[in-house]
Amino acid sequence: MVWFIVVLLALVLFSLLYLRGEDLSRFDGAQLPAPTMPPSAGHAEVLQRLREMLPAGQSMRGRERLLHMRRIMDGLSEGRQFASRFVPVDQQGVRGEWVLAPGYDAKRRFLYIHGGAWIAGSPLSHRVITDRLARLTGAAVFSLDYRLLPEHRRIDGINDCRNAWRWLVENGPDGPAPLEYAMVGGDSAGGSLTLGLIAWIRDEGLRQADAAIGFSPSTDVTMSSGSLRSNLATDPMLGPMFSWMAKVPALLLLWVTWFTSRLPPSHPDLSPLRGNLAGLPPTLLQVSEQEMLLDDSRRYAARAEEAGSVVVLQTWPHMVHVWQIFTPELEEAEEAFANVAEFLASAGVPVAEGGDL
Numbered sequence: 001m002v003w004f005i006v007v008l009l010a011l012v013l014f015s016l017l018y019l020r021g022e023d024l025s026r027f028d029g030a031q032l033p034a035p036t037m038p039p040s041a042g043h044a045e046v047l048q049r050l051r052e053m054l055p056a057g058q059s060m061r062g063r064e065r066l067l068h069m070r071r072i073m074d075g076l077s078e079g080r081q082f083a084s085r086f087v088p089v090d091q092q093g094v095r096g097e098w099v100l101a102p103g104y105d106a107k108r109r110f111l112y113i114h115g116g117a118w119i120a121g122s123p124l125s126h127r128v129i130t131d132r133l134a135r136l137t138g139a140a141v142f143s144l145d146y147r148l149l150p151e152h153r154r155i156d157g158i159n160d161c162r163n164a165w166r167w168l169v170e171n172g173p174d175g176p177a178p179l180e181y182a183m184v185g186g187d188s189a190g191g192s193l194t195l196g197l198i199a200w201i202r203d204e205g206l207r208q209a210d211a212a213i214g215f216s217p218s219t220d221v222t223m224s225s226g227s228l229r230s231n232l233a234t235d236p237m238l239g240p241m242f243s244w245m246a247k248v249p250a251l252l253l254l255w256v257t258w259f260t261s262r263l264p265p266s267h268p269d270l271s272p273l274r275g276n277l278a279g280l281p282p283t284l285l286q287v288s289e290q291e292m293l294l295d296d297s298r299r300y301a302a303r304a305e306e307a308g309s310v311v312v313l314q315t316w317p318h319m320v321h322v323w324q325i326f327t328p329e330l331e332e333a334e335e336a337f338a339n340v341a342e343f344l345a346s347a348g349v350p351v352a353e354g355g356d357l
Contacts, residue, residue: 020222021266021274025246028226032289035317036228040331046320047236047288054240057327066119066150073116076325086123087173089142094164097123098173099141101134101352106172107180108139108350111209113161113197114187115216115322117241119149128325129187129215136341138352139183140173146193155263158269161197169207181349184209187322188293190295191217195272195283195300204280210285211347212341216322217292217300219273222265223253224301225295234290237321242292273300277307282347284312288319 016341053072099112108225111131114126123130123143134141146160165184170176186194191214198212229246232239245253257265268275273296287297294315301313316323316332327333341351 004231009069015249019251019258019264019266020224020336021264021271024220024224024273024299024303025226027299027306028295029295029298029302031316035289037317039318040069042077042326042330043318043332046323046326049175049326050320054237060107062264070116070120070122073120074122076125077127080141082127083129084131084134084141086127092163092167094160094167096143096164097145099127099130099143101131101138102172103138103352104134104140104173105138106140106174106177108183109138109168109172109179109181110134110137110139110141110183110185111145111168112141112143113160113184113186113190113326114143115190116148118154118157118189121148124205125226126325127264128188128327129130132327132337133323133340134186136337136352137183137344138350139181142168142285149260154263154270158193159278161193162200165197166206167203170335179207182207182209183211183213183344183349185213186217187215187324189218191215191285192221192270192272195219195238196269196275198280198283199268199275199277200271202275209281210349211344212281213343214283214285214297215324215336216287217285217297218293219270219296219300221257221261222271222274223250223257223295225299227295230293231290231292235288235292235321239254239290273303277304277309280309280311282310282312282343284314284343286314286324286339288323289315290319293321314339 050296052352078124084099084270091231112130114121123145130141130143144164147156169179194212194214195217203210234247254265261270263270266274280305285297285301297313301311304311319332324333324336344351
């Protein structure tokens with residue numbers, strides 16, 4: 001019995017000190033007040049779409065459910081009309097597509113990293129966002145098709161992002177070309193990869209991004225932020241998908257993440273919040289006050305500020321996770337993109353004439 005207790009305590013300490021790492025709750029902000037203003041009319045339509053999309057795969061299991069989720073995400077672009085043209089790329093180990101709006105400037109380049117919980121999503125699923133960013137920035141936007149779980153390791157997707165950055169710095173849509181302005185951005189899991197990437201670029205001494213953008217990014221996979229549970233019921237997208245997490249002991253989640261990723265959850269490659277946040281480029285984070293990942297952004301912004309980096313945090317009431325993908329039908333999505341244009345201008349990055357707004 002004594003040995004059992006000793007082993008149990010050792011496992012708990014290992015989980016807390018190595019797998020989870022430092023307690024970062026000191027970076028939590030004050031509790032936000034309940035929204036007083038209603039959302040735009042388009043919000044009800046978005047919620048209805050989610051209610052129609054999410055339950056369809058609830059009865060599925062395993063591979064079938066994964067493929068269903070991927071089909072649902074890629075379907076977000078169906079029936080859409082885009083101003084940009086999409087040029088597929090598969091060269092030097094880099095796969096994805098150029099998103100080129102009329103009048104784009106090849107000397108401005110933007111690497112976009114899609115979300116999808118590291119298991120889904122593609123350049124196709126996120127064309128609504130990449131087309132909007134292409135028109136907004138006037139840049140050649142490269143939407144990366146990185147390797148996903150479970151077919152590949154987490155580090156494979158991370159390495160794809162790093163390889164894509166090296167390639168993007170040297171190449172435009174027509175091959176090797178000079179570069180004046182470089183941007184990087186992503187949403188959700190892609191936001192995590194974005195924030196991890198700018199830290200890696202700094203450490204490698206490479207040409208850094210002039211600005212970085214994260215839409216509802218995941219910054220910490222140790223599952224320790226309060227909003228993961230406090231906002232479970234108010235998050236109409238992530239809540240139904242990850243409600244099971246509330247029933248699983250937190251320590252067990254740490255071990256599952258460790259085994260599936262082959263890196264401890266506290267490793268900065270998985271949890272950029274827990275890395276060195278000094279010396280980073282100007283970064284914009286946009287997050288909903290009602291979503292589960294709210295504290296991921298709030299903690300990252302607070303810790304980066306302490307480290308001396310410039311991170312602009314913007315929060316919206318009512319919105320679903322990565323509401324920017326529901327543009328133009330959602331007024332708040334267009335507001336978010338207008339703020340992106342203002343942020344880029346403040347960081348010294350030109351945007352398209354008139355911001356296409």
